[in-house]
Each structure stands twice: as C-alpha cells, then as structure tokens.
Amino acid sequence: MTGHDMNCKSALQGRRLLLGVSGGIAAYKSAVLARALIRAGAEVRVVMTAGAKAFIQPLTFQALTGHQPHEHLLNPEAEAGMGHIELARWAEIILIAPTTADVMAKLAAGLADDLLTTLCLATQADIWVAPAMNQAMWAHPATQRNQATLSTLGYHLIQPEAGLQACGDTGSGRMPEPEALVAHLQHHYAQASSPTTGGHQTRLSCASSQATVQDNVDQTRDKLRITITAGPTREPLDPVRYLSNHSSGKMGFALAEAAVQQGADVTLISGPVHLPTPEGVTRLDVDTAEQMLDAVLKALPSTHMLIGCAAVADYRAATVAEHKIKKQSQNGDELTLHLVKNPDIIATAAARGQAKFVVGFAAETQDVEAYAEDKLIRKKLNAIVANDVSDPTIGFGSDENRVTLLSRRGEHIIRQPLPQASKAALSDTLIQQLISLYDQHHSS
Structure with a gap:
C-alpha cells in the first residue's frame, strides 16, 4: 500500500465485509474483488457455496485475505457449532458477487439450505447482490420477479452489465468489474456518512492510483x-x-x-x-x-x-375560446x-x-x-x-x-x-x- 493509499479515507475503511461467492463463471473475478475490497480498507471474510468451488479454489481466497473461507453451515470448530450465527453477527456488509439465478431465487423465497443463504436470513447487515448469469436467464420473468422481490425485502441490487458472455451470447447478465463494484459500495457508504455533502469530498480524497475505474464511476454518480x-x-x-x-x-x-x-x-x-x-x-x-x-x-x-x-x-x-362554450350556441346536438x-x-x-x-x-x-x-x-x-x-x-x-x-x-x-x-x-x-x-x- 502506498503512502497515498494509507492517507486515503475510504468509505469502506474498517468495515467488516463478508464476500459471498456462488457458482458462476464470474467467480474468477471474485478473487480480484476480494483484493480490491481489502485495498479499500475493508476487513474481508469469504463464504463460498459448493458450486463456487467448481470455478475457484478456497486456497486462493485464503492467500488473498489471510483467512480460511467459510464453506459449511455447521462448523464443529465454532462454539456450539453455530459458526453461521457468529458470522451473521460479525458482518456489517454482505456482498454476494457473483449472485447466480439459483441464489437469487433462494433469497427471494427465504430459503436457508446452505451457509450463504442462512447468513442472509440471520444477519442485520446490509446485503448487496451482483447478479451474473446468461442473458436469457437474466431476462426470464422468474428472475425479474425475484429481482423485484429482493428489492422489496431490502436487498441492494447492483445491476449486471451488457456485453459478450462466456457462453457466446451478447446481452445483459455480466457481473460488473471488481473496481466498479467497489466504487458502487464506496459511493453508497460515502453518501451515508456525509449526508450534507453526499460524500463528494470523501470520494474525491480517496482517488488512488489503483482505482481509476472507481474514480470515473464515483464522479459520474456525483454529477x-x-x-x-x-x-x-x-x-x-x-x-x-x-x-x-x-x-x-x-x-x-x-x-x-x-x-x-x-x-x-x-x-x-x-x-x-x-x-x-x-x-x-x-x-x-x-x-x-x-x-x-x-x-x-x-x-x-x-x-x-x-x-x-x-x-x-x-x-x-x-x-382556445375566450369565454365558456355554451350549449345553445352550437348547431344541433354536436360540438x-x-x-x-x-x-x-x-x-x-x-x-x-x-x-x-x-x-x-x-x-x-x-x-x-x-x-x-x-x-x-x-x-x-x-x-x-x-x-x-x-x-x-x-x-x-x-x-x-x-x-x-x-x-x-x-x-x-x-x-x-x-x-x-x-x-x-x-x-x-x-x-x-x-x-x-x-x-x-x-x-x-
């Protein structure tokens, strides 16, 4: 971290952030995202679904964050085996990136059949979801219904981007780049902490050499x-x-x-x-x-x-008639x-x-x-x-x-x-x- 970075007052500085990684091809971006969140000052822990491990290994996140990723609903090493409750209480922010169509459906239905979905029901933290899926899956009425339901339940949705997808299709459904996701959170929490200025000065003072994309997104939002x-x-x-x-x-x-x-x-x-x-x-x-x-x-x-x-x-x-149009002034019953x-x-x-x-x-x-x-x-x-x-x-x-x-x-x-x-x-x-x-x- 450079001297400039150390002096930067980040809106995420000291925040306890739980990064949820579910089973989509965009999971490879989550490693970069974890590192970007740490550079922004957040204290990061990672929760992986079983599907996520098909795309990226837990060891990668352990090396990046210095902490073993959490994978299992019941942790025998935690007090009373209730590690999910400890995590739910620890987190201030939960960011699920990527969020698959399956995870969106589970959250919208209030299911809790693995560690990640159980945490989301048990926590008081802000929960952010960054959907990532094939464009047809994203456009499907069921997914759009789930998106609307999540909004009504208080989840924060970061909309997917459009472009060429891994499957070869083109359309909306791509997970935003890690820098853009960090910028989105920075913008939100800078505003929340500086209501009189909208966080403008906070974000501008946090312009660092490694966050060019973040700066561009923040400035766009400001203006x-x-x-x-x-x-x-x-x-x-x-x-x-x-x-x-x-x-x-x-x-x-x-x-x-x-x-x-x-x-x-x-x-x-x-x-x-x-x-x-x-x-x-x-x-x-x-x-x-x-x-x-x-x-x-x-x-x-x-x-x-x-x-x-x-x-x-x-x-x-x-x-426009200068005076009220009178019935008797018209011919017959028509006007x-x-x-x-x-x-x-x-x-x-x-x-x-x-x-x-x-x-x-x-x-x-x-x-x-x-x-x-x-x-x-x-x-x-x-x-x-x-x-x-x-x-x-x-x-x-x-x-x-x-x-x-x-x-x-x-x-x-x-x-x-x-x-x-x-x-x-x-x-x-x-x-x-x-x-x-x-x-x-x-x-x-």
Missing part, C-alpha cells in the same frame, strides 16, 4: 443530473374545460425519488397532479404540453439523462372541435442531442412492445419503458405497475421484462438499470 417529466398535461378548450388523461403522476414521482436515492441531482417537471414533492427533488409545475416542452428544453443543457414519463396530450385546441398536434417532447429533446441519454415511456393498450420498439427507433431514444395501460390493475392511477425495458445495443434491441410490483419498488429497479445503461453508453 449525474436527471430530468424527469411526470403526470398528464391539460390542454384548455375554454376557461373551464380542457383535454387531459388519467395519468396520476405516481410513476414519474416514484422514479424521481428513486433517482435521488441513487445520488442523482433530479429535476421533476410535472403536469397537474396531487402528489407531494419527493425530498431532494427540484420540481417545476406546468399545465400544457407546450409549457412542458419549454421547461424540458431549458433543462437540457445541464441534463445527463432525460426520462419522459409524462402522459402528454397528443392534441390541443387550435384556438366540433378543431385540434392541432402537440409537439413530441421526447423526440424533440432527443433530436437536440444535448442530453447524453434519453428514455421514453410507451403507454399502450395493444401490441405494447411492438409500438414501443417503433418509438424507440423512430424517435432515436436510448431506451424506452413499455407498459400496458389497458390492464386496470396497473398503470394510470394504480399503485402498481408492470413494464418491459427496451434498450438499444448497436443494432440489437434488448428486452428486459420487469414483473408487477409497487411503483416504488419498480422505480428503484428501473433507475438502477437506467443508470447502468447510461454508464455503459457514456463509457463507450
């Missing part, structure tokens, strides 16, 4: 500015009537809250809704689509990611309205090229993914969230939602179905995935 549109727009017909829709704004507000929790600087541009402003969010209220477009364009120069979650009215009155098309806010913003990453929402009632893919390509977005608003149990006005995240990787469209969950839990997952996609796009 990430997200603009989110939410709610409906209202297009006036006369002083008392307007065109609008059933959007409650709940999804956009939940996204804003989730983004703040991830350390982002959030501006929320909202149509007329009856919702409190999430803590830490800058809110701008608008009524019409043109007002919303104007607010978005003003925010764009300082925006890294734009998320268009608002349900913008497609049309507005060509002329003819002359409407003109509203500006497409998200497409206009994407065309400007000022935001580095633009995300749309596609609220559809039929052929949901097909329409969403068309919008993704036609409007030149980086990603789009598709949801079926014809289902009365989700979408407009509901506290729950079920969506599919579509993103572009070169010429390929990647689909990630996210199972039905509360809008708060779903927003946490979406924001994590969108930040991960932004990082990949920004670094490419």
